[in-house]
Each structure stands twice: as C-alpha cells, then as structure tokens.
Amino acid sequence: MSVPPRYRAKSRVDVSGEESRAKAVAVATELFALTGFKGTSVAAVAARTGLSQSGLLHHFPSKAALLTAVLEERDRQDGDFLAGSAGPPLGWAAFDALAALVARNSTRPHLVGLFVRLAAEATEPAHPAHTWVREHYSGLQRWLGDAVRSGQERGEIAADAPVGSIVRTTIAVIDGLQQQWLLQPDEVSMTAEFEAFAGTLRARWAR
C-alpha cells in the first residue's frame, strides 16, 4: 500500500524527534545519578545524546525541564513495575510489589538520592518540579488505595482497616527509609525494614 510522501516524511521526523528526546532522558538520568543535578551540565547531556545544545533545548527548554522528564520517566518505569504483567496487584500483593520496588531501589543509590533531594526541594510551590511531585504522590496514593480497597472487597483485608492511613503511612515509611539509608547505607536495609513494616500491617489488618 502506498502512503503519501508527506505523511511518511512527517512520520520520520516525529520518530526521530521522539528518539532524540528519549535518548536525552536516558543520558540525563545516567548523568544526574552519577554527578548529581548541579554537577551535570546541559552541554554534557547534549554531547552524549549526539545533539547540539540548542537541539537539546528544543526538546527541554531548561535543565529543570530535563529533570522533570527524568522523574516522569522514572515514575512511568516504576508504574510499569508496580502494574505487573497481569494487571495491578490487589490487596496484600500490592505490598509485595512495593517490597520488590524497594529492593530494586536498594541497588540504585544515586537515583534514590536524586529523587529524595528533588522531592524535598519541590515541596516549594515555586519549584519547577512542584507539579510533578504533587502528581507523583497523588498517583501513588491512588494506586495503593485502590489495591487496599480491592483487598477489602476480596476479604483479605479487614473491612474496618483505615485505608487512607495505611496508604499514607506505607508511602511515608518508604520515603523515610530512603532518607536514613542514604545516610547510613551499611546500617539500614530498606528491604528488610519495609518487609517488617508490611508484616506488622498484615498482622494487624489481615482477615
């Protein structure tokens, strides 16, 4: 089947732009994780991506925009990880999925450090990643809240378990453990602590 040339041309341009964009995000993730946000220049990201600096700035108007894209990509990947191949995990299985995510994070200190520092900075409403950080938390709360409510419907979590509290505290434990782990990597096992916490929740609210 023949396709009008201008559509093919347009399609090639889009694909190439999308590829450059994705490559820049991958390069920036690696550099931010290795040398930090402040220690990474837009020029270095452009060079490794194979773009001119103005070419990179065409996709991302600022280093902050690049960082937001890195974090959105991280959320997307974590989202895929949490979603599971057979649909989102329900009930206690969601806590197993979170434990697996925490275990994966334990192998990525630079990325965890980047996330912890950025999420804290971005609590300021004027910060360029403020919208991202708000959506990150509300998205995670929604995902875990849905899982806990499904667990209640399936009868594996007590009907009177306080969903909102369980959700907020579980996310708080993950965040707070990251902070301590970054400071005391040899003393804190995020995975063991998170599993112990999930075990306590289960002992209290499993039906």
Next chain:
Amino acid sequence: MSVPPRYRAKSRVDVSGEESRAKAVAVATELFALTGFKGTSVAAVAARTGLSQSGLLHHFPSKAALLTAVLEERDRQDGDFLAGSAGPPLGWAAFDALAALVARNSTRPHLVGLFVRLAAEATEPAHPAHTWVREHYSGLQRWLGDAVRSGQERGEIAADAPVGSIVRTTIAVIDGLQQQWLLQPDEVSMTAEFEAFAGTLRARWAR
C-alpha cells in the same frame, strides 16, 4: 574574692558574644522559616540582630554555618521537649512524646519545610550540613532505641520486639508524613497518622 581583671574582662566578652550568637540564631530561624534559606540574606540577619555583616560573619563564617546552627538549636529544643521534665520518657511514653512533637510541628510548616529540604540536600557528603544531619539521625535513633529497650526491661514492650526496626520505621514515618503534609496540608494530619501508626505498633508489641 578578687578575680584578675583579665579573666573578668574575658568573661564579659564571652557572654556578650554568646548573646549575639544566640540572637543571630533566633533571627535566622525566623527569617529562614518565613522566606526560606535562599530568600534570606546574611545582611538581613545581621541587620535584625543588630550586628554588622562582618560581625555576624565572625560568629558564622557562611550562611550555611548559620543554617547548621539553626538546625542544631532546633535539635536542642526538640531534645529538651523529648527529654521531659522528669527525665527521658521510657517505653511507650516515648511514642507519646513523639506524638506531641509531631503535633507541635503541625503548627510550624515553614520550619518543617526548611528541615525536610535541608535534611534531603545534606544527604550529599559534601554538603555543609552533612555532619549535622548524620548526628541528627543517630541521636534520635539512640534516644528512641534506649526508650524501647527500657520498655522491654520494664515489661511493657515484648522482649522479642525488634528494637532497631521499630526505631527506624518510627523515624521514617515521621519524616515521610512531613513530606506528604507539605504537599497536601489539608488532606494529611501528621498527628492523627502518627498516632494511628503508634497504635499499630502498640497492638503488635505491647505486653
């Protein structure tokens, strides 16, 4: 009894220096909390303290040093608050003291924001507040660990309760709730969530 003049003179100088220092810390706390670390100039702190800028820099060689002093003072005040008038609270009483501290923090969003952002930034080893943040966490862990072990000795906490896990997770919950509360102040009650968490711990480990 007569005292050699040079010692008296030295003592007067020290007291006055100590007063200026304490006043600068109080002023900086107020300004950092109101306008943020970046939005506060050394000149503004000096002016409100009644010192020249070089006079302030004599006590604190940089704005970062001033910030570290602010946070050390916050830790000292929180330490006094947690210590209680009748000695450090033991066993579950330590969790009640923490709940009261969380309730007090709920009235100080600017100071909580400052702490959250700085504690995250300072996870980087080169950060000027890195030593402070490490000592902050190890001090809090020691205080709560001692309280839980006392609770075990007094027979109010199960002898097989995992002290390290309880300590780290409790601190993680406090930190993580601050992060969510800064983003969603109307949706998150740090005090209610912390009390629910402490209730879950108690249900699991009280004897």
